[in-house]
Amino acid sequence: MRTKESLWGFFASDPQLSFNEDGEARLFAWIGQEQFERNPDGSFTQGETKFYPFKMFRRSAEHAYEKFARGDNFVASGHVQKFSYEKNGETVSGEEFIATHIGPDAARTSYAVDRGRSRSQQLEGAPIEAPDPTLSQQPSPRPMTL
Numbered sequence: 001m002r003t004k005e006s007l008w009g010f011f012a013s014d015p016q017l018s019f020n021e022d023g024e025a026r027l028f029a030w031i032g033q034e035q036f037e038r039n040p041d042g043s044f045t046q047g048e049t050k051f052y053p054f055k056m057f058r059r060s061a062e063h064a065y066e067k068f069a070r071g072d073n074f075v076a077s078g079h080v081q082k083f084s085y086e087k088n089g090e091t092v093s094g095e096e097f098i099a100t101h102i103g104p105d106a107a108r109t110s111y112a113v114d115r116g117r118s119r120s121q122q123l124e125g126a127p128i129e130a131p132d133p134t135l136s137q138q139p140s141p142r143p144m145t146l
Helices: 058-067 119-123
Strands: 005-011 016-019 025-033 036-038 044-046 050-057 073-087 090-104
Touching: 005 050, 016 058, 025 058, 050 058, 050 073, 058 090
Parallel strands: 050 090
Antiparallel strands: 005 025, 005 073, 016 025, 025 050, 036 044, 073 090
């Protein structure tokens, strides 16, 4: 089982798409994470929202740019990367999230998935079988729009 770090949050800025000299896409945005603290009585108190730089690259960046806007809630997988640079003679350092996959946060977002055919049409007359774990599983060729 392959796993990666995950991150949830919301787009605090509009995602910006740019391309390098080789034509590869780069998405950059500021994302926010609301902070909550559990109280002894079981209720929650909202703390200060924290903001972080967020990046995606290549085709994933282009897809994310088409699907997400400021204010949208998401869940992403990828990794945290530390950065450091000089600005006005001082060292600036921090962390950014480099995402490889992203989707809407189902706990906070209403959305619809368009698979082209209804679920009942797909299953009509088709036997239900477990996948063969010895065979390589290929993703569905059906387009999915969010």
